[in-house]
Amino acid sequence: MKPHPWFNPPVRRHLTTAFCVIWLLVEFASAGTASLWVLIAAAAVAWCVWDFYLAGHYPVIEPTDGKP
Numbered sequence: 001m002k003p004h005p006w007f008n009p010p011v012r013r014h015l016t017t018a019f020c021v022i023w024l025l026v027e028f029a030s031a032g033t034a035s036l037w038v039l040i041a042a043a044a045v046a047w048c049v050w051d052f053y054l055a056g057h058y059p060v061i062e063p064t065d066g067k068p
Contacts, residue, residue, distance in 0.1 A: 003057040012059065030042040 007013050024041035031038060051057060 001057075003051075006051065010058075013048075013052040017045070017046060017052060020044040020048050 007016070020041065024038070024045050026043045027035060027038045
């Protein structure tokens with residue numbers, strides 16, 4: 001699967017992952033572990049971590065100091 005170009009800037013990947021983690025915490029706090037939405041939010045977090053950070057779809061670009 002080709003990575004989506006919208007997620008190329010790291011800040012977008014970090015914010016998407018943070019949103020899913022916050023969603024998981026809210027669902028866990030409001031419904032406990034017996035909710036389908038907790039499982040869905042946990043799956044979203046797992047997908048974010050795998051696709052954005054572990055699978056290597058978005059390579060880390062080292063910052064340069066302006067030299068080619």
